[in-house]
Amino acid sequence: MTEQDNLRAMRHSLAHIMASAIQRLWPDVKLGVGPVVENGFYYDVDLGDGEQLSVDDFGRIETEMSKIIKANEPFERLEMPVAEAVEWAKKYNQPYKEELLNDLKRAGTTIAKDLDADELGLAAEGDSKVETVSFYRNGDFTDLCRGPHVESTGKVGAFKLMRVAGAYWRGKDTNPQMQRVYGVAFETPKELRQYLTMLEEAKKRDHRKLGQELDLFTFSELVGSGLPLFTPRGTVLRQELTNFAESLRIGSGFERVSIPHITKTELYKVSGHWDKFGDELFLVQSQETSDQFALKPMNCPHHNQIYASRPRSYRDLPIKYFETTTVYRDEKTGELGGLSRVRSISQDDSHAYCRPDQVEGVVAGLIDDVQTLYGTLGMSLRARLSFRDSDDKYLGEPELWEEAQATIRTLAEKSKLEYFEAEGEAAFYGPKIDFMATDAIGREHQVATVQLDFVQPERFGLEYTTEDGSPSRPVMVHCALLGSIERFLSVYIEHTAGRFPVWVAPEQIRLISVNQEAETLSFVDDVVRQAKELGLRVTADNNNESVGKKIRSAEIWKVPYTIVLGEKEIAGGELTPRIRSDLAVSSDAKSYAVNEFLKTVVNEAKSRVNKSSL
RNA sequence: GCCGACAUAGCUCAGUUGGCCAGAGCGGCUGUUUUGUAAACAGCGGGUCGUGGGUUCGAAUCCCUCUGUCGGCUCCA
Numbered sequence: 041m042t043e044q045d046n047l048r049a050m051r052h053s054l055a056h057i058m059a060s061a062i063q064r065l066w067p068d069v070k071l072g073v074g075p076v077v078e079n080g081f082y083y084d085v086d087l088g089d090g091e092q093l094s095v096d097d098f099g100r101i102e103t104e105m106s107k108i109i110k111a112n113e114p115f116e117r118l119e120m121p122v123a124e125a126v127e128w129a130k131k132y133n134q135p136y137k138e139e140l141l142n143d144l145k146r147a148g149t150t151i152a153k154d155l156d157a158d159e160l161g162l163a164a165e166g167d168s169k170v171e172t173v174s175f176y177r178n179g180d181f182t183d184l185c186r187g188p189h190v191e192s193t194g195k196v197g198a199f200k201l202m203r204v205a206g207a208y209w210r211g212k213d214t215n216p217q218m219q220r221v222y223g224v225a226f227e228t229p230k231e232l233r234q235y236l237t238m239l240e241e242a243k244k245r246d247h248r249k250l251g252q253e254l255d256l257f258t259f260s261e262l263v264g265s266g267l268p269l270f271t272p273r274g275t276v277l278r279q280e281l282t283n284f285a286e287s288l289r290i291g292s293g294f295e296r297v298s299i300p301h302i303t304k305t306e307l308y309k310v311s312g313h314w315d316k317f318g319d320e321l322f323l324v325q326s327q328e329t330s331d332q333f334a335l336k337p338m339n340c341p342h343h344n345q346i347y348a349s350r351p352r353s354y355r356d357l358p359i360k361y362f363e364t365t366t367v368y369r370d371e372k373t374g375e376l377g378g379l380s381r382v383r384s385i386s387q388d389d390s391h392a393y394c395r396p397d398q399v400e401g402v403v404a405g406l407i408d409d410v411q412t413l414y415g416t417l418g419m420s421l422r423a424r425l426s427f428r429d430s431d432d433k434y435l436g437e438p439e440l441w442e443e444a445q446a447t448i449r450t451l452a453e454k455s456k457l458e459y460f461e462a463e464g465e466a467a468f469y470g471p472k473i474d475f476m477a478t479d480a481i482g483r484e485h486q487v488a489t490v491q492l493d494f495v496q497p498e499r500f501g502l503e504y505t506t507e508d509g510s511p512s513r514p515v516m517v518h519c520a521l522l523g524s525i526e527r528f529l530s531v532y533i534e535h536t537a538g539r540f541p542v543w544v545a546p547e548q549i550r551l552i553s554v555n556q557e558a559e560t561l562s563f564v565d566d567v568v569r570q571a572k573e574l575g576l577r578v579t580a581d582n583n584n585e586s587v588g589k590k591i592r593s594a595e596i597w598k599v600p601y602t603i604v605l606g607e608k609e610i611a612g613g614e615l616t617p618r619i620r621s622d623l624a625v626s627s628d629a630k631s632y633a634v635n636e637f638l639k640t641v642v643n644e645a646k647s648r649v650n651k652s653s654l
Numbered sequence: 655g656c657c658g659a660c661a662u663a664g665c666u667c668a669g670u671u672g673g674c675c676a677g678a679g680c681g682g683c684u685g686u687u688u689u690g691u692a693a694a695c696a697g698c699g700g701g702u703c704g705u706g707g708g709u710u711c712g713a714a715u716c717c718c719u720c721u722g723u724c725g726g727c728u729c730c731a
Contacts, residue, residue: 092657092658094658094659095659203725203726204658204725204726205657205658205725205726205727206656206657206658206725206726206727207657207726207727207728208656208657208727208728211727211728212728217656217657217658217727218657219657219658220726220727222726248723248724252665253665259722259723261704261705261721261722264721264722265721265722265723311731312731313731316731317730317731320729320730320731337731338731340731367731369730369731371729371730372655372656372728372729373655373722374655374656374657374726374727374728375655375727375728375729375730376723377723377724377725381730467731468731469731491731518731552690552691554688554689554690555688555689555690556688556689557688584687584688584689585689585693585694586688586689586690586693586694587689587690587691588689588690588691588692588693588694589689589692589693589694590689590691590692591690591691591692591693592691592692592693593692593693594691594692595691595692596692602691604690604691606689606690607690608690616691618691629691
């Protein structure tokens with residue numbers, strides 16, 4: 041058994057132990073499923089009679105679990121015919137288990153396609169009907185289960201119950217809702233502690249907290265949920281990041297286009313999005329005509345109309361458009377949160393219209409841009425090649441798919457990307473490459489995406505004239521480097537913990553006057569003026585406070601360079617910048633002539649480095 | 655949308671067996687001080703306790719509605 045398998049067995053065993061502890065405390069509990077998840081496990085339970093578990097009960101449950109662990113009860117595997125198992129479930133009043141068993145009996149799997157039996161931790165012995173099922177017993181607790189488990193309840197490592205949340209039985213929103221109790225578990229207490237420390241760290245860097253503290257963005261009840269408002273500081277962040285992404289586009293031969301934010305709904309009836317996503321559109325009614333409009337939920341159909349506005353020759357291709365613009369999606373309110381999930385979504389979107397023989401070159405260029413961007417931001421990347429599976433929901437010629445997927449695989453190989461393939465993750469219109477970036481505390485986030493599209497060109501009748509004069513369909517390549525800029529900001533704020541490198545820092549230099557004397561203030565003004573002339577973001581703190589307090593304030597605002605100005609500086613004409621600790625390369629404070637310092641900072645910003653050049 | 659928790663000053667938070675004018679720290683403003691690398695001192699403002707309704711002699715506190723936030727579920731072009 042590998043270490044991985046052993047950890048899984050430990051976690052799954054803990055799910056059983058937790059269920060058995062809950063059953064001791066609430067004998068009438070009805071049990072759902074209890075699989076292993078990332079970092080731990082959960083079990084879905086239903087206490088019945090509308091009774092609810094809360095985190096206040098965790099102490100009792102954990103105590104009970106500890107007793108079971110201490111008793112070191114062996115896990116015994118037993119088998120019984122399915123019919124007998126159904127009787128067992130009936131007898132012990134476990135309707136959810138009964139339902140699962142009936143599925144096993146009928147279909148041989150616990151559920152059609154939407155849930156993976158393995159994830160559920162349940163028996164599924166292939167596609168044929170199941171004759172016998174396995175149970176595991178520890179002490180007085182018996183549960184339908186495929187296993188494997190650890191030998192006995194004493195061998196489960198370190199765990200902690202984390203939270204309880206609602207979850208639909210078998211993930212369907214028409215089913216009754218159960219309570220899902222989550223726990224985390226590791227082989228050793230040390231690993232558990234490390235994990236909990238990481239969570240603490242994540243909490244400290246929560247972009248919602250930092251957004252408030254660093255005055256980056258806000259929400260207003262009057263404007264509505266999921267509609268972030270960016271302050272001047274937050275807007276600098278957005279702008280610097282999009283400027284960078286846009287400069288990569290321009291370097292790769294994309295041309296900027298510009299479109300309105302609304303359209304007649306006809307556009308989406310043609311594109312096919314109306315049927316699929318119509319209920320998530322914000323509708324806008326004209327008071328003048330009977331036309332119904334919608335706020336755009338994506339940009340491709342608009343861009344397609346620009347492509348379609350004149351005849352295209354094979355010589356014109358690839359035609360590459362890009363635009364940073366906002367789309368609007370009426371997401372369900374319960375799904376919104378911070379900047380991670382919003383209803384006004386800004387995208388650095390691009391669409392390239394290619395001949396089939398150009399797809400490879402275009403995609404290679406985009407992969408290159410993605411790598412440059414995330415390399416500069418100090419995040420490592422992994423790519424998921426999202427391919428189709430055998431489902432019939434995919435549109436477009438199967439040969440085209442095969443070819444495109446092969447191309448993507450070759451490119452991933454050539455670009456030295458770390459990648460993996462995921463069947464069934466493709467969009468309905470084509471395969472894609474989704475990029476995941478790892479942040480400073482080891483969490484992975486989905487960011488950029490490159491998608492091939494065979495469907496929209498067809499739907500919109502996009503064409504170009506080939507060498508022999510016949511019409512042909514271009515292939516569309518969608519790409520967003522930052523993805524949703526709001527979501528990306530949430531990732532980047534947490535990645536940097538708000539300690540932005542100079543090129544993105546809303547406030548790059550803060551000047552602190554030692555006193556209020558006219559000579560000092562005029563010297564400060566002079567440095568501010570010079571810095572602004574060089575395009576730097578500089579502020580002066582001339583408040584009547586102690587130097588110590590003003591330094592502290594600059595630290596709290598995470599300003600990269602703080603400079604105290606007083607008699608000494610006025611006399612010598614030199615500054616001694618205080619460098620924010622994460623940027624500093626050495627700990628010695630050096631002095632620079634005003635001009636020399638400012639020019640160094642300008643160059644540092646221009647080169648987008650993550651360390652101080654001083 | 656669903657389940658659960660929550661909403662008190664600009665921020666962070668006290669204040670529940672329903673009861674005197676609703677509190678603190680930070681931030682803000684004013685004054686004193688003229689300050690040298692993470693918090694000088696003093697004073698002053700600031701909240702119809704998210705909204706609307708209800709119960710009660712009396713509601714920040716109990717009940718309902720709505721709005722918003724958080725943890726999940728579901729969804730994600």
